[in-house]
Amino acid sequence: TVRNLFLLPGDGIGPEAMGEVRKIIAYMNEAMGAGFVTDEGLVGGSAYDAHGAAISEADMVKALAADAVLFGAVGGPKWDSVPYEVRPEAGLLRLRKDLQLFANLRPAICYPALASASSLKPELVEGLDILIIRELTGGVYFGEPKEIIDLGNGQKRGIDTQVYDTYEIERIAGVAFEMARTRQNRVCSMEKRNVMKSGVLWNQVVTETHKAKYSDVQLEHMLADAGGMQLVRQPKQFDVIVTDNLFGDMLSDVAAMLTGSLGMLPSASLGAPDGKTGKRKALYEPVHGSAPDIAGKGIANPIAMIASFAMCLRYSFNLVKEADDLEKAIANVLDKGIRTGDIMADGARQVGTVEMGDAILAEFKTL
Amino acid sequence: TVRNLFLLPGDGIGPEAMGEVRKIIAYMNEAMGAGFVTDEGLVGGSAYDAHGAAISEADMVKALAADAVLFGAVGGPKWDSVPYEVRPEAGLLRLRKDLQLFANLRPAICYPALASASSLKPELVEGLDILIIRELTGGVYFGEPKEIIDLGNGQKRGIDTQVYDTYEIERIAGVAFEMARTRQNRVCSMEKRNVMKSGVLWNQVVTETHKAKYSDVQLEHMLADAGGMQLVRQPKQFDVIVTDNLFGDMLSDVAAMLTGSLGMLPSASLGAPDGKTGKRKALYEPVHGSAPDIAGKGIANPIAMIASFAMCLRYSFNLVKEADDLEKAIANVLDKGIRTGDIMADGARQVGTVEMGDAILAEFKTL
Numbered sequence: 001t002v003r004n005l006f007l008l009p010g011d012g013i014g015p016e017a018m019g020e021v022r023k024i025i026a027y028m029n030e031a032m033g034a035g036f037v038t039d040e041g042l043v044g045g046s047a048y049d050a051h052g053a054a055i056s057e058a059d060m061v062k063a064l065a066a067d068a069v070l071f072g073a074v075g076g077p078k079w080d081s082v083p084y085e086v087r088p089e090a091g092l093l094r095l096r097k098d099l100q101l102f103a104n105l106r107p108a109i110c111y112p113a114l115a116s117a118s119s120l121k122p123e124l125v126e127g128l129d130i131l132i133i134r135e136l137t138g139g140v141y142f143g144e145p146k147e148i149i150d151l152g153n154g155q156k157r158g159i160d161t162q163v164y165d166t167y168e169i170e171r172i173a174g175v176a177f178e179m180a181r182t183r184q185n186r187v188c189s190m191e192k193r194n195v196m197k198s199g200v201l202w203n204q205v206v207t208e209t210h211k212a213k214y215s216d217v218q219l220e221h222m223l224a225d226a227g228g229m230q231l232v233r234q235p236k237q238f239d240v241i242v243t244d245n246l247f248g249d250m251l252s253d254v255a256a257m258l259t260g261s262l263g264m265l266p267s268a269s270l271g272a273p274d275g276k277t278g279k280r281k282a283l284y285e286p287v288h289g290s291a292p293d294i295a296g297k298g299i300a301n302p303i304a305m306i307a308s309f310a311m312c313l314r315y316s317f318n319l320v321k322e323a324d325d326l327e328k329a330i331a332n333v334l335d336k337g338i339r340t341g342d343i344m345a346d347g348a349r350q351v352g353t354v355e356m357g358d359a360i361l362a363e364f365k366t367l
Numbered sequence: 368t369v370r371n372l373f374l375l376p377g378d379g380i381g382p383e384a385m386g387e388v389r390k391i392i393a394y395m396n397e398a399m400g401a402g403f404v405t406d407e408g409l410v411g412g413s414a415y416d417a418h419g420a421a422i423s424e425a426d427m428v429k430a431l432a433a434d435a436v437l438f439g440a441v442g443g444p445k446w447d448s449v450p451y452e453v454r455p456e457a458g459l460l461r462l463r464k465d466l467q468l469f470a471n472l473r474p475a476i477c478y479p480a481l482a483s484a485s486s487l488k489p490e491l492v493e494g495l496d497i498l499i500i501r502e503l504t505g506g507v508y509f510g511e512p513k514e515i516i517d518l519g520n521g522q523k524r525g526i527d528t529q530v531y532d533t534y535e536i537e538r539i540a541g542v543a544f545e546m547a548r549t550r551q552n553r554v555c556s557m558e559k560r561n562v563m564k565s566g567v568l569w570n571q572v573v574t575e576t577h578k579a580k581y582s583d584v585q586l587e588h589m590l591a592d593a594g595g596m597q598l599v600r601q602p603k604q605f606d607v608i609v610t611d612n613l614f615g616d617m618l619s620d621v622a623a624m625l626t627g628s629l630g631m632l633p634s635a636s637l638g639a640p641d642g643k644t645g646k647r648k649a650l651y652e653p654v655h656g657s658a659p660d661i662a663g664k665g666i667a668n669p670i671a672m673i674a675s676f677a678m679c680l681r682y683s684f685n686l687v688k689e690a691d692d693l694e695k696a697i698a699n700v701l702d703k704g705i706r707t708g709d710i711m712a713d714g715a716r717q718v719g720t721v722e723m724g725d726a727i728l729a730e731f732k733t734l
């Protein structure tokens with residue numbers, strides 16, 4: 001088998017974190033004949049510096065052709081005032097849209113070794129394991145009109161449009177129900193149907209999809225503001241949460257922060273299975289950002305990037321055992337008290353990016 | 368002086384909570400000659416049951432004529448499937464829009480006696496005092512088009528429109544800066560300028576307003592998703608937060624939940640000062656909802672409603688001393704260990720709605 005990976009390390013700590021994934025790829029090729037073939041491109045500020053765009057057309061072609069894209073992080077103060085169309089985030093948004101990665105899977109898990117790092121009381125987060133399914137190619141992120149109009153008299157008007165069609169809601173609900181079946185079989189759908197018409201439609205379509213195809217799964221509806229509250233109050237009440245692009249952005253960040261494991265959380269963005277081959281386009285990225293303040297210092301935590309690669313093994317290549325082992329390797333290394341600075345604790349041993357990557361790889365080899 | 372109050376107790380626990388405010392009004396009239404004249408109307412489900420609308424035209428006229436509106440809460444399972452246009456929330460949204468109450472002030476304070484009730488570690492919330500200023504008459508709540516279109520083929524399209532004009536952002540930013548000057552003089556503005564054009568405009572206008580008129584105030588900008596994270600991570604970093612209608616809805620709920628004092632938090636919704644009289648239209652309401660599960664049992668916590676009346680004394684009638692005293696009375700009663708069920712703690716004395724109202728009034732009389 002040949003498995004094509006396209007690597008987009010991006011800006012800030014992205015390249016450092018990606019370096020540690022490269023070692024794991026090399027090992028898997030060597031020792032397991034995994035057949036990964038990698039190519040690499042630029043995205044975000046580094047692409048802007050090179051090409052004047054947040055991602056080049058050539059790299060878009062490669063991303064579209066790959067079996068999976070591994071994405072680091074984008075952005076930094078250096079590019080804070082570049083034009084809107086070429087800001088670093090535009091590269092990520094274009095990838096999501098052009099690859100039609102409509103399903104964003106964001107696990108919010110609390111690594112037991114890190115429960116005390118949460119700002120919540122430990123008993124509220126110990127064992128936390130939520131999967132947030134965020135719609136990623138629709139809603140206010142991409143709806144038109146999206147513009148600033150000059151009204152004259154010194155007045156401008158900023159407009160964004162939230163749009164959801166039935167099929168978009170149906171397919172993301174389907175992903176949520178399917179995922180729930182592999183977990184605790186419970187889905188909570190969040191919207192603002194009391195204020196938004198798209199929320200009314202969202203609620204209806206999720207309800208109908210459930211009735212038609214997934215009535216074995218337990219379904220609950222919650223207003224998104226109440227959902228934010230409940231995440232803070234009693235996060236363990238949730239199994240799978242499904243929500244739109246913008247609410248998903250907010251809620252998944254809150255959920256990630258709750259775990260105390262923010263620097264460690266991965267995500268997967270998946271497309272629909274191809275009609276012929278059954279393959280899905282996919283992009284994997286850490287939830288954390290580019291952390292420009294610590295970039296280049298060799299101290300960034302590579303775990304979220306490595307855990308994103310574990311999701312890649314699972315969802316793009318069905319290498320389930322390997323994915324499980326890689327996740328286990330991460331947990332074991334944490335249990336041994338090996339920590340980067342961001343998750344340092346009393347009595348632990350502080351290491352840098354490379355040492356953390358090495359420790360995880362060493363552990364992975366033993367499994 | 369005559370001071371006209373229009374009372375809209377609404378549904379669920381709204382009427383019970385409002386009953387306790389009525390006692391305070393009566394006392395202030397008697398003992399202080401406060402001159403409050405009250406009238407009362409229906410809103411939400413109770414208005415729907417009586418008139419088939421979430422608020423009647425006659426009550427809208429009264430709300431528009433009053434010096435201030437006191438609002439309880441709306442909604443309940445009974446009205447979950449009434450048509451969208453007459454759902455309970457429509458009454459509240461119409462009041463906000465027709466009275467042009469663009470500035471929603473939501474203090475998120477942690478009552479010291481309740482710090483341990485927060486799901487956050489006590490040291491993170493002790494002494495917390497954030498003021499969230501939420502834009503309340505614009506954004507995705509009211510922008511047009513807002514509709515569900517039938518596309519045929521079983522497909523529908525739900526559309527909502529986020530719209531902000533320069534003047535809307537300018538005036539809410541002004542309120543935030545003015546408020547900050549009476550506090551710690553710091554404002555954090557939150558939007559998603561990396562994704563939304565309205566966010567780009569929001570950011571620009573806040574920056575310009577700051578430069579032109581409020582450069583003595585410290586201003587920071589934060590992406591709304593990062594803001595949600597930071598609220599959970601280190602809430603005490605904030606003084607005043609200013610944000611749009613939808614982000615404000617989410618972020619103020621998260622902030623309220625953090626305090627552990629959710630059942631106790633008030634809010635004020637203010638219009639612009641009248642050109643001639645300088646008076647602002649205003650509506651005061653608890654942050655909590657109608658809590659249908661405990662309605663009619665005499666156990667609801669009336670503190671948020673009473674604290675909302677304290678805001679009314681301060682912002683609508685400039686009765687600053689009386690407002691301070693009423694807030695002090697609430698804090699003193701809590702310090703004495705008198706609690707409703709929702710905030711019950713070891714060693715405290717559990718009371719019902721009426722006893723709590725009586726205790727606060729008794730305390731208020733001594734101040």
Ligand SMILES: CC(C)[C@H](C(=O)O)[C@@H](O)C(=O)O
Pocket residue numbers: 089092093249561562592
């Ligand atoms: C970088 C930004 C455009 C992005 C988003 O808003 O989706 C980020 O916050 C995320 O959650 O992946």
Ligand SMILES: CC(C)[C@H](C(=O)O)[C@@H](O)C(=O)O
Pocket residue numbers: 194195225456459460616
């Ligand atoms: C009841 C509902 C319409 C309202 C809102 O979304 O604004 C509520 O959540 C609030 O925050 O006041």
